[in-house]
Amino acid sequence: MRIGVIGGSGLYELEGFTERQELRVATPFGAPSDAVVRGRLGEAEVLFLARHGRGHRLLPTEVPYRANIYALKQLGAERVVAISAVGSLREHIAPGHLVFIDQFIDRTFARPSTFFGEGCVAHVSFADPTCAALREVLVGAAAELGLAHHPRGTYLCMEGPQFSTRAESALYRSWNADVIGMTNLQEAKLAREAELCYQTVALATDYDCWYEGEQEVSAEAVVQTLRDNIDRARRLLAVALPRLAARPRTCGCREALRGAIMTAPEHIPAPTRERLQLLIGRYLEPPAAEPR
């Protein structure tokens, strides 16, 4: 039972890996952001990927989300924990707090969000975009560690790379969004299509620019909180990942594509079928022949 971890801003490596191995993976959707680092953390077999690449080389718009999720699926991940720096849109979510995201609002417009298309149509359910079973384990670990956290929250995903204007920040607050970030929505959609459990651990680095008397959000202002947050994320993962490894997967994420593929198998073009084989192959098997 392998667990994928996608590290966001500031988290480019996981410490304490044994049997550490770097894997350069090719996918039908191009190369992932960086090599996937495979290793063990206690009992957990972990696949770590730096979302922006080590050295932070990729804009949120440039991150190859499809290749990243496909690579984790290809390497045998069943669950994905995504670590993400966010701005807080709520007074009670202070810098340094963790938010376990259970809803998203999409304000992106310049990136692919699906594996499908080119002759194969599928519509997965996305009403509950993250995995409640995965979230429960992570929230439990945060509580045990005494980390200030919020067990639910709505993540507004913006295109970036600039931060929001005050007018946008006020608008998003009026929509009941709790935190704002630039990366997690596509991962959640693609993980669902790939039938992986997905959960965002959002770490608040600052109040977004709505906050009364706050200066504009600057990169410098958030660096120290970002560092402390990375330490919190590492502690959380050290407790939660071994626990997840021991827990069988019983949630609906496992068969998110059941009944979701609209295209009749005989109409799916061969190159598309080949590209999607890893994801949809088991739904395209011809029914077993009648015994003679």
Ligand SMILES: [Zn+2]
């Ligand atoms: Zn799940």
